[in-house]
Amino acid sequence: GAGVSQSPSNKVTEKGKDVELRCDPISGHTALYWYRQSLGQGLEFLIYFQGNSAPDKSGLPSDRFSAERTGGSVSTLTIQRTQQEDSAVYLCASSLRRGGFAGELFFGEGSRLTVL
Amino acid sequence: GESVGLHLPTLSVQEGDNSIINCAYSNSASDYFIWYKQESGKGPQFIIDIRSNMDKRQGQRVTVLLNKTVKHLSLQIAATQPGDSAVYFCAEDFWAGNMLTFGGGTRLMVKP
Numbered sequence: 001g002a003g004v005s006q007s008p009s010n011k012v013t014e015k016g017k018d019v020e021l022r023c024d025p026i027s028g029h030t031a032l033y034w035y036r037q038s039l040g041q042g043l044e045f046l047i048y049f050q051g052n053s054a055p056d057k058s059g060l061p062s063d064r065f066s067a068e069r070t071g072g073s074v075s076t077l078t079i080q081r082t083q084q085e086d087s088a089v090y091l092c093a094s095s096l097r098r099g100g101f102a103g104e105l106f107f108g109e110g111s112r113l114t115v116l
Numbered sequence: 117g118e119s120v121g122l123h124l125p126t127l128s129v130q131e132g133d134n135s136i137i138n139c140a141y142s143n144s145a146s147d148y149f150i151w152y153k154q155e156s157g158k159g160p161q162f163i164i165d166i167r168s169n170m171d172k173r174q175g176q177r178v179t180v181l182l183n184k185t186v187k188h189l190s191l192q193i194a195a196t197q198p199g200d201s202a203v204y205f206c207a208e209d210f211w212a213g214n215m216l217t218f219g220g221g222t223r224l225m226v227k228p
Contacts, residue, residue, distance in 0.1 A: 033216075035218075040124055041124070042218045042219055042220040042221050043160070043207075048214045048215050056215065059215075091160070101148050101209050102209050102213060102214070103209075104165065105150075105160075105162070105216060106162075107160050108159050110159055
């Protein structure tokens with residue numbers, strides 16, 4: 001499709017398990033972002049990729065969180081040893097990033113993670 | 117740290133009325149602002165943006181106003197429709213910034 005695609009759309013896991021969330025950005029978009037949204041809250045920045053490199057990992061909440069991007073396209077967000085406070089919707093966005101601004105971000109529909 | 121926006125207040129309006137959603141930002145370095153609309157179960161969707169060298173920008177039924185003196189943004193929706201019911205987020209950016217910083221959002225409820 002033409003939009004940002006995320007999978008799985010829903011994930012229920014047990015505390016302590018590892019999870020992987022996948023994001024397939026819009027073709028040609030060089031910038032990719034992960035945000036987290038807790039219920040009824042705003043968007044919390046996690047990490048930003050420009051191409052395959054991550055110049056800004058400042059938002060990752062702990063060392064249990066990691067992300068990678070390969071081929072300048074698909075990105076995977078991995079959460080190890082999940083905790084109940086990790087329960088949230090994880091949103092991925094991509095943009096063309098013209099010039100120095102992040103630009104218009106195009107969001108996927110998110111991956112809802114529930115940790116029991 | 118510096119932040120944008122409000123903590124999810126709710127605005128209830130009658131269908132056909134105009135809506136005004138407000139947002140305060142505190143990062144004086146921000147020079148690009150965007151409003152997003154998020155419907156239930158979906159990702160945020162771009163509505164309109166404005167650069168800091170402007171104080172007003174109009175789109176289709178929407179207008180964004182920027183007051184840099186008091187660091188305030190507003191989104192005006194004309195003739196609000198039931199399909200406008202959603203959570204609205206303001207976001208800020210600055211040159212060479214790495215990401216958009218989002219506010220807490222405002223829930224807009226449109227009564228038929």
